[in-house]
Amino acid sequence: MRTIYLDHAGATPVRNEVFSAMSPYLQDVYGNPSSIHHKGREAYDAVTKARTEIAQALEVSPNEIIFTSGGTEANNLALRGVAQNVRLTKSHILVSAIEHKSVLETAHTLSQQGFEVEYIPVDEYGMVHVEDVVTRVRNDTLLISIMYANNEIGTIEPIAEIAEALHEKFGNARPLFHTDACQAPGQLKVSPHELGVDLMTLNSGKIYGPKGVGMLYVREGVCITPQIVGGEQERHLRAGTENVAGIVGFARALTLATEEQATTAVHLSSLRDTFIYSIRMEGFGAILNGHETERLPGNIHFSFPAIEGEALVLLLDSHGICASTGSACNAHDLLPSHVLRATKRAGEHIHGSLRLTLGRSTTEEELEITLKTLIACVERLRALSPLPLKL
């Protein structure tokens, strides 16, 4: 059976160009970048080149990049690294209610260690409002963490506006500002300077690079406490032999994503909008989650009242269509999504939710097949459903 893959927010295929770029580093170039002989130096040079490429793509300095094992580690490092560094003087942390679990759970562990964590609400579209951030900032606020674009419902947060407001109101006394931008590259422009953030998380595995590598951008002058110690790598901020092949692949993936971002965004937005329009035309009670326009180009997220999201995903899968009810990280625990709960949707919408995330290879034809299959699946599940349907 043909696979139609519409879960690009969960994982992306590794691009051929990326695999080709990585392959030598899984074969002939095997030195440890910390070794001083020529096999070590060629590995070191590869990491340096990758760092420079990433710095260029992000318009930052190479020494503002800390490679990690992925987005989750980078989010952990951002929050804990900043908190532990300034704990003597400040103890208040602001995070949005719709952050990825790796931000929310890290914030929670910090709250158990004496930090005060406050959650910034979102509106019904999953949008954080500038004033909801600014009014919560206190003298002892050390960090604000708000994601650039939500991984479940695709809402793009007003990061630059928030940064500007913080700058305007608090000047140099403003708290540090972190954004989890894992979903953004290739779909949105990703520039820490333009966004006005001090720290930013990226993940290779979400942008057609290999899994197991990511990074934290840390603006020059911002100090963080390392979380993995015992080596001089990453300027002593993250110990452990560099994942050379992974880093090389990540750099290639980010460079390509950046180069193609404008084109990809137009292409995906057009596919997305056609699909959303078509579903609505079907008139079977589908409710769009997330924002109408401030939305990741590749994100489609609907609730279908009176059915279970998991059942829908499994039924679509039996037709070869890969979709998701929300974040892949939540997929196995069957709990209602904390993101939808934060938008204050009714319970029945939460359970009947479906996320389709489009990617580079997604075609109009694939989405036409998906639409037909989806309609059939929803009808079949509704026929079986014990839940009342009020359209």
Next chain:
Amino acid sequence: MRTIYLDHAGATPVRNEVFSAMSPYLQDVYGNPSSIHHKGREAYDAVTKARTEIAQALEVSPNEIIFTSGGTEANNLALRGVAQNVRLTKSHILVSAIEHKSVLETAHTLSQQGFEVEYIPVDEYGMVHVEDVVTRVRNDTLLISIMYANNEIGTIEPIAEIAEALHEKFGNARPLFHTDACQAPGQLKVSPHELGVDLMTLNSGKIYGPKGVGMLYVREGVCITPQIVGGEQERHLRAGTENVAGIVGFARALTLATEEQATTAVHLSSLRDTFIYSIRMEGFGAILNGHETERLPGNIHFSFPAIEGEALVLLLDSHGICASTGSACNAHDLLPSHVLRATKRAGEHIHGSLRLTLGRSTTEEELEITLKTLIACVERLRALSPLPLKL
């Protein structure tokens, strides 16, 4: 120029079989193991299969394995994970003086957080003595960490004997016992049960697997506090999307290393002993560091009085020979090795040290060339040296 690679303790080439095993997971099998559709399930199945293979190689249960981004992260997790879990009742930690920096620095950060860290000395061969461990154990000792085989001087520590003594003397009240076994697979038998340890670190990048992946064995019943949070992976003990390709490669590498261990050990020991004998026959004051017999089959470590180790490594490199002065993690900082210092060698020996670590591909012919080149390099450096030579 031909490369003779004798830095296998620093990094190993990825085996062809490992690269072949990994490749599909960097191409067609790209799902997120947490996704419930078929692309997710095939990734999940690959991780499960790899975990089972590793469990079989180590003779442990699959749910005793926590995948990490490498040996350094696993060592950090072992110490901090155990310490944070039992901090209310116990606060004393024992580590040997010759541990890898990722153990020593993690122990140091714990000492800044109120834990008491005590260092177990080693003898002139880098050997920990059982009684030096047992006599230091107190009622409030929560963890002992002693590496299985030292990465610099190759000394194999009496882990099983220590475990037995702890069991005998303290019974169920004994502290948890962790070993960093990163250097062992393929050279020594690696079985947590036979070693009698509760926690054990392994690193894929040291055993002909990819860099950027490793694991911590945690015996069933031992509780640790996770250090990277925000996802259900690894039974909630290590969050973040699994490095699927890396884990698959690691499993293949460990399986092969285990299958071939006995043969490889005989082959490497023979090459090693011939080389050590030949150097001694040259009679130019070379001093063997580490233990005469309780030594990693692939490890050769000499001090050459009156020369600088870094100069020797660079000169050998100019002849195509990749060697090291000690741990790759120390290579760039030019500090004297903490391992040699712990063996109480005189300062001049520390600086003139050379580590040659043999691997699967190492041949007799390569070592003959290396011996000749080494003699010439040592003579040349001694001719240039301002240091007095007392043979």
